[in-house]
Amino acid sequence: MPIAPHQAVKPVATSLSVVVCCYQSEKVIEDTVEAIARQDLDQHINWELLLIDNNCQDATVRSAEEVWAANGSPTAMRVVQELNQGLTAARKRGVEESQFNTIVFCDDDNLLASNYLQICFDLFSASPRLGVVGGTGTLARTEEHPSWSDECSRYLAFFPTDGLPEEHFTASLYGAGMAIRRTIAIAILNSRAGNILMDRTGKDLSSGGDTVMAAITSIIGWDALLTPELRFVHAIPPSRFEPKYLRRLRYAMGKSGVELLPLILLRDNKVHHLKSYWPTQVLVTLVRLVLQPWRNRSNKSEVNLELWGLLGALRALLKPRAFNRLARGYSDEIESIASYAGPPESRAAPRS
Numbered sequence: 001m002p003i004a005p006h007q008a009v010k011p012v013a014t015s016l017s018v019v020v021c022c023y024q025s026e027k028v029i030e031d032t033v034e035a036i037a038r039q040d041l042d043q044h045i046n047w048e049l050l051l052i053d054n055n056c057q058d059a060t061v062r063s064a065e066e067v068w069a070a071n072g073s074p075t076a077m078r079v080v081q082e083l084n085q086g087l088t089a090a091r092k093r094g095v096e097e098s099q100f101n102t103i104v105f106c107d108d109d110n111l112l113a114s115n116y117l118q119i120c121f122d123l124f125s126a127s128p129r130l131g132v133v134g135g136t137g138t139l140a141r142t143e144e145h146p147s148w149s150d151e152c153s154r155y156l157a158f159f160p161t162d163g164l165p166e167e168h169f170t171a172s173l174y175g176a177g178m179a180i181r182r183t184i185a186i187a188i189l190n191s192r193a194g195n196i197l198m199d200r201t202g203k204d205l206s207s208g209g210d211t212v213m214a215a216i217t218s219i220i221g222w223d224a225l226l227t228p229e230l231r232f233v234h235a236i237p238p239s240r241f242e243p244k245y246l247r248r249l250r251y252a253m254g255k256s257g258v259e260l261l262p263l264i265l266l267r268d269n270k271v272h273h274l275k276s277y278w279p280t281q282v283l284v285t286l287v288r289l290v291l292q293p294w295r296n297r298s299n300k301s302e303v304n305l306e307l308w309g310l311l312g313a314l315r316a317l318l319k320p321r322a323f324n325r326l327a328r329g330y331s332d333e334i335e336s337i338a339s340y341a342g343p344p345e346s347r348a349a350p351r352s
Contacts, residue, residue: 014045014101014102014121014124014125015045015046015047015099015100015101015102016045016046016047016048016100016102016103016104016117016120016121016179017047017048017050017094017098017099017100017102017103017104017182018036018047018048018049018050018104018106018117019050019052019091019094019095019098019103019104019105019106020032020033020036020049020050020051020052020064020106020107020108021052021054021082021087021090021091021094021105021107021108022051022052022053022054022056022060022061022064022090022108023054023055023056023085023090023108024056024057024058024060025056025058025060025108025109026056026058026059026060026063027237028108028109028235028237029060029063029064029067029108030063030064030067031111031235032106032107032108032109032110032111032235033049033051033063033064033067033068033071034067034071035110035111035112035114035232036049036106036112036117037067037068037071037072037073037074038071038114039074039112039114039115039116039117039118040114040115040118041117041118041121042118042121045117045118045121046100047075047100047117048075048076048077048078048098048099048100049068049075049076049077049078050077050078050080050094050097050098051064051077051078051079051080052080052081052082052090052091052093052094053079053080053081053082054082054085054086054087054089054090055081055082055083055085060108061079064077064079065077065079078097080093080094080097087175087209088189088209091105091175091189091209092189095182095185095186095189098182100182101181101182101183102120102121102124102179102180102181102182103179103180103181103182103185104116104117104120104177104178104179105175105176105177105178105179105180105210106176106177106232107157107175107176107177107234109234109235109236109237110137110176110177110232110233110234110235111140111232111233111234111235112177112232113230113231113232116135116177116230116231116232119227119229119230120133120179120230123179123225123227124179124181127223127225128344129222129223129344130181130222130223130225131180131181131184131217131218131220131222131223131224131341131344132173132178132179132180132181132184132213132214132217132222132223132224132225133173133178133179133180133224133225133226133227133230134173134174134177134178134179134214134224134225134226134227134230135174135176135177135178135226135227135228135229135230135231135232136159136164136165136226136227136228136230136231136232137157137158137159137174137176137177137231137232137233137234138158138159138160138164138231138232138233138234139153139156139158139233139234139236140233140234140235140236142238144238145238145241146238146241149241150163152241152246152305155246155249155250155253155305156234156236156240156249157174157175157176157234158234158236164228165226165228166228167225167226167227167228167229168225168226169223169224169225169226170214170224170225170226171211171214171215171217171218171219171224171267172211172214172215172226173210173211173214173224173226174210175209175210175213176232176234177230177232178210178213178214179230180213180217181222181341183340183341183342184213184217184220184222184341185213186340187336187337187338187340187341188212188213188216188217188337189213190340191333191336191337192332192333208256208257208259208260211260211263212260212263215260215263215264215267216263216334216337218267219263219266219267219334220334220337220338220341221338221343221344222341222344223344246305246308247304247305247308248308250305250306250308250309250312251308251309251311251312252312253309253312254308254309254310254311254312254313254314254315254316255312255313255315255316256312256316257309257312257313258281258312258313258316258317259316261277261281262330262331263330265277266330266331266334278317281313281317282314282317282318285310285313285314285317286314288310289307289310289311289314
């Protein structure tokens with residue numbers, strides 16, 4: 001169902017819609033909802049919680065409602081069903097159903113710090129040019145997690161404990177914990193460009209939708225910020241570190257990474273390099289594939305993630321027509337997205 005323009009919310013004052021997309025989430029949703037319920041927010045701030053039921057067949061919804069009620073139902077919580085399977089469809093429904101002008105995407109296994117929503121409110125209220133902001137997640141470690149888990153941080157959307165970044169502008173943000181202005185999210189998700197890369201659907205581990213949102217936000221003139229002030233714990237189950245899962249994930253990410261290249265070139269004003277970029281990337285990928293087996297291996301050597309990423313990239317690169325269609329799809333939509341989202345105001349800068 002398309003998001004109609006009349007559903008846009010006028011940004012008079014910052015208000016927050018927290019969107020949690022769920023699929024078979026009963027093992028993790030209780031802690032996630034409890035962390036949201038315990039947010040330390042100024043009383044005058046309008047906010048809501050939207051739980052998007054993406055065809056859950058377990059006790060996800062019941063568990064979430066019970067935890068919310070047990071914590072005093074601090075604000076309105078609505079359960080919305082989205083029958084179209086996949087994270088992109090679920091996020092789109094969350095934006096469509098939201099009532100307030102700032103969307104906070106909280107994954108079903110994200111435990112937000114108690115000041116997370118307050119900081120989101122403060123950032124968007126103080127920075128009229130800020131379009132999207134990302135936080136920093138750290139892994140909820142258990143004895144079952146492998147000793148080399150930090151080596152997989154960039155694939156599983158968390159930062160090593162001793163490697164938190166400084167605050168800076170960037171168009172590369174994780175979708176987990178991302179906050180974005182609703183008008184921008186509507187403009188992107190209601191466009192062809194926003195639906196070129198679909199996030200994970202069932203067993204399909206494709207990704208890139210969050211990168212698309214952050215990159216397009218930056219392209220149309222708004223600021224995209226990463227700040228370590230926004231903290232959350234990512235409760236990734238140990239099963240996600242199993243070799244079979246990591247191979248599938250890295251393969252899908254390698255493929256998605258190539259599909260994102262036209263957008264990255266557009267962001268960097270290098271789209272005119274597209275014709276020469278494709279054959280160069282094919283050659284570089286083939287060379288790396290030949291050299292990869294001979295490189296020094298780390299503790300996760302049996303997984304060989306880089307090799308699987310290169311195989312996924314090569315698959316995408318061997319479809320040059322699709323590659324060119326992606327470039328046209330992105331570039332044709334940017335102007336209409338910018339028109340709907342509207343221009344940013346005065347320049348925001350990283351705070352000292």
